[in-house]
Amino acid sequence: MYPPTVNQTKKENEPKTLVFDGSILQHESNIPSQFIWPDHERPSAELPEFQVPPIDLKGIFSGDPLAVSTACRLVNEACKKHGFFLVTNHGVDSRLIAKAHEYMDDFFGMQLSEKQQAQRKIGDHCGYASSFTGRFSSKLPWKETLSFRYCASLHSPKIVEGYVVNVMGEDFRPFGRVYQEYCEAMSTLSLCIMELLGMSIGVGPKYFRDFFEENDSIMRLNYYPPCQKPNETLGTGPHCDPTSLTILHQDQVGGLQVYVDEKWHSISPNLDALVVNIGDTFMALSNGIYKSCLHRAVVNNRAVRKSLAFFLCPSRDKVITPPRSLINAEHPRTYPDFIWPTLLEFTQKHYRADMKTLDAFSNWHQPNHKGIQENKNNDFELSVTR
Numbered sequence: 133m134y135p136p137t138v139n140q141t142k143k144e145n146e147p148k149t150l151v152f153d154g155s156i157l158q159h160e161s162n163i164p165s166q167f168i169w170p171d172h173e174r175p176s177a178e179l180p181e182f183q184v185p186p187i188d189l190k191g192i193f194s195g196d197p198l199a200v201s202t203a204c205r206l207v208n209e210a211c212k213k214h215g216f217f218l219v220t221n222h223g224v225d226s227r228l229i230a231k232a233h234e235y236m237d238d239f240f241g242m243q244l245s246e247k248q249q250a251q252r253k254i255g256d257h258c259g260y261a262s263s264f265t266g267r268f269s270s271k272l273p274w275k276e277t278l279s280f281r282y283c284a285s286l287h288s289p290k291i292v293e294g295y296v297v298n299v300m301g302e303d304f305r306p307f308g309r310v311y312q313e314y315c316e317a318m319s320t321l322s323l324c325i326m327e328l329l330g331m332s333i334g335v336g337p338k339y340f341r342d343f344f345e346e347n348d349s350i351m352r353l354n355y356y357p358p359c360q361k362p363n364e365t366l367g368t369g370p371h372c373d374p375t376s377l378t379i380l381h382q383d384q385v386g387g388l389q390v391y392v393d394e395k396w397h398s399i400s401p402n403l404d405a406l407v408v409n410i411g412d413t414f415m416a417l418s419n420g421i422y423k424s425c426l427h428r429a430v431v432n433n434r435a436v437r438k439s440l441a442f443f444l445c446p447s448r449d450k451v452i453t454p455p456r457s458l459i460n461a462e463h464p465r466t467y468p469d470f471i472w473p474t475l476l477e478f479t480q481k482h483y484r485a486d487m488k489t490l491d492a493f494s495n496w497h498q499p500n501h502k503g504i505q506e507n508k509n510n511d512f513e514l515s516v517t518r
């Protein structure tokens with residue numbers, strides 16, 4: 133049913149994989165060509181700032197009817213238009229967030245050889261990766277990442293802590309504990325936001341929440357070293373997250389940009405706020421009514437930038453299908469039914485996630501799906517002929 137996995141291994145006559153050592157490359161003015169993005173995708177110097185009203189969750193937690201109706205209206209407007217919003221008074225302990233950022237400095241400040249103890253394997257999404265030099269051949273992101281799998285199911289208690297100790301050793305247990313606690317806080321907040329999304333679109337608090345009670349999510353630490361050519365590179369290229377919902381905390385350096393009204397806008401740092409954006413899987417769950425947010429991250433030539441991204445994903449066996457009440461003449465079925473592991477595998481083995489992932493996946497998953505063309509410029513050479 134599925135095409136053979138794209139050939140991931142480098143052939144012997146192919147150039148040796150470039151090694152991205154941020155501690156060295158951050159001082160280089162001669163940037164390797166693999167990191168240089170085409171003119172039309174490069175960041176522009178001056179950008180309009182996007183004024184987005186933060187949604188105060190304090191009233192939601194207390195069940196204040198006026199606060200709930202205001203939040204539903206703001207969320208509905210934002211998600212129909214561009215797919216992101218900010219939340220404040222979110223209930224996540226600021227000391228936990230600060231600790232998570234501190235531990236990132238410790239980990240990414242280590243020697244490359246030490247970080248590579250947690251090296252991410254080809255086709256897997258967990259572990260340490262330095263700009264995916266072994267995975268993509270061009271438009272490489274200027275970043276190092278460390279990703280964990282988080283499971284809310286009671287069958288996988290302390291999965292993050294256990295993974296960290298397993299790959300990095302017992303000395304890293306406090307490190308693992310902080311991210312275990314951080315993921316638990318993100319999972320709890322995600323369920324509250326899923327209820328809000330359900331009420332805002334008119335299907336009630338339960339329908340969406342039920343997909344994520346036992347979520348099987350991804351936690352990603354993004355570490356962006358300074359770059360001497362910040363207008364020719366990108367920390368993370370333009371994309372929509374293939375996942376369901378992303379809760380992101382960016383540090384005070386700033387660099388997150390979202391695409392709204394045909395223009396890129398910068399999102400100013402706010403240490404007390406969390407950025408929430410709709411991903412492809414939730415766009416499918418909402419039958420295309422709520423939009424997957426197109427965004428990217430730029431780098432700078434003076435300071436390291438860090439962000440903590442929690443990618444909410446449904447239980448592996450849940451079939452992603454919108455509620456019948458969201459399917460009508462104005463909104464016919466837009467995407468096929470699928471399970472998240474299939475879309476995840478598509479992004480890890482066949483298609484570099486970008487702004488057209490869900491369209492490409494729909495076409496690949498259900499070839500007779502009308503009018504959808506995969507992105508020919510994608511990095512993976514799709515081994516399938518259709």
Ligand SMILES: C=C1C[C@]23C[C@H]1CC[C@H]2[C@]1(C)CCC[C@@](C)(C(=O)O)[C@H]1[C@@H]3C(=O)O
Nearest residue numbers: 273350368369371373374375443479484485
């Ligand atoms: C399921 C995922 C794939 C990526 C991490 C999560 C959600 C976001 C995806 C990603 C960040 C989108 C841009 C391209 C990407 C390759 C990256 O720059 O990291 C994507 C992640 C990935 O495939 O590792």
Ligand SMILES: O=C(O)CCC(=O)C(=O)O
Nearest residue numbers: 354368382388429439441
């Ligand atoms: O670092 C950021 O601000 C954005 C990162 C991002 O979009 C991602 O990791 O999916």
Ligand SMILES: [Fe+2]
Nearest residue numbers: 371372373427
């Ligand atoms: Fe993203």
